[in-house]
Amino acid sequence: MRPGLSAPPLLVIAHGSRDPRHAATVHALTRRVAAARPGLRVDTAFLDFNAPSVPQAVSRLAADGVREAVALPLLLTRAFHAKTDIPAVLCEATAALPSLRLRTADVLGPSPLLTAALERRLSEAGLRPGDRPSTGVVLASAGSTDPEASAVIAAIAREWRHTGWCAVRPAFASASLPRTEDAVRELRAEGARRVAVAPYVIAPGFLPDRIARGAREAGADLLAPVLGAAPEVVSLLLHRYDRALRPAARLLSA
Numbered sequence: 001m002r003p004g005l006s007a008p009p010l011l012v013i014a015h016g017s018r019d020p021r022h023a024a025t026v027h028a029l030t031r032r033v034a035a036a037r038p039g040l041r042v043d044t045a046f047l048d049f050n051a052p053s054v055p056q057a058v059s060r061l062a063a064d065g066v067r068e069a070v071a072l073p074l075l076l077t078r079a080f081h082a083k084t085d086i087p088a089v090l091c092e093a094t095a096a097l098p099s100l101r102l103r104t105a106d107v108l109g110p111s112p113l114l115t116a117a118l119e120r121r122l123s124e125a126g127l128r129p130g131d132r133p134s135t136g137v138v139l140a141s142a143g144s145t146d147p148e149a150s151a152v153i154a155a156i157a158r159e160w161r162h163t164g165w166c167a168v169r170p171a172f173a174s175a176s177l178p179r180t181e182d183a184v185r186e187l188r189a190e191g192a193r194r195v196a197v198a199p200y201v202i203a204p205g206f207l208p209d210r211i212a213r214g215a216r217e218a219g220a221d222l223l224a225p226v227l228g229a230a231p232e233v234v235s236l237l238l239h240r241y242d243r244a245l246r247p248a249a250r251l252l253s254a
Helices: 020-036 054-063 080-094 112-124 129-134 147-161 180-189 206-217 231-244
Strands: 010-014 042-046 068-073 101-104 135-141 167-172 194-199 251-253
Touching: 010 020, 010 054, 010 231, 020 042, 020 231, 042 054, 054 080, 068 080, 068 231, 080 101, 112 147, 112 194, 112 231, 129 135, 135 147, 135 180, 135 206, 147 167, 167 180, 180 194, 180 206, 194 206
Parallel strands: 010 042, 010 068, 068 101, 135 167, 135 194
Antiparallel strands: 101 251
C-alpha cells in the first residue's frame, strides 16, 4: 500500500449452515486473521443460512466509506460456489454501489499450507511422527458434482502419499465416491495397521458430521478435527488476500 493509505478490508465469504458450530468456527478463523494482521479490517459474510448475507456485508462496507475491498471465498476447491454463486452474488451486490470496487481472491486450495494444517490436526488427534509409515489416511472432503474439484482432491491425496504415509485415499461426503467408510475399509483390507481420517473441510456441519459418522462406523483408529482456525489456514487467507491486491488480480466494479 502507498504511504498514508490503509489496507483495503478483507471480506471472507463462507457457505453458511444451520449448524451453529459452522458460523462460530468461521468467526473464530476471521478473528485470528484480524489478529495476525493488525490494522486490517476483516468482515464475514455467508452465502446462505447465516447473517450477514453477502449483499448486506457489501452494503455495510460501502456505507462505511470503503472504496476498495478484497472478497475471499472460504472454499477449498474451485467448484460451483466459486465459479458461479459467489461471482453472481458479488456482481449483483456491487451493481448499485459504483463507489466500491471489489477484488476477488482465489479459493484456498490446493496449497501446501492446507496439507500442513491437515497434518497438524492429525497430530492433535494423537498421531505420532513414527506412526506415519504404518498409517493409511483418508482425505475426506465434502464432495462436489464438479469433476475439477474431485480431481483436485484426488491429486492432493496422491501428492500427500509421497510424504511417507502407508497410503492416502480420497473420499467424499456427497456427490462423488468413495464414501469415508468405504475408504477406511479399503485401507484396512490392503493391510494398513492404522487408519486415520483427515477431514478436508473448514468448519463443522452436516457433511463433516457425515464424514465423522463414516469414520466411526468403519472403525477408523483416529479422526482429526476440521481445519478450522489452524495457523496455516490463517496464513493462507492472508496470502490469498495479498495476492489479490497485486496489479494483475481480478477486479470487480460496477
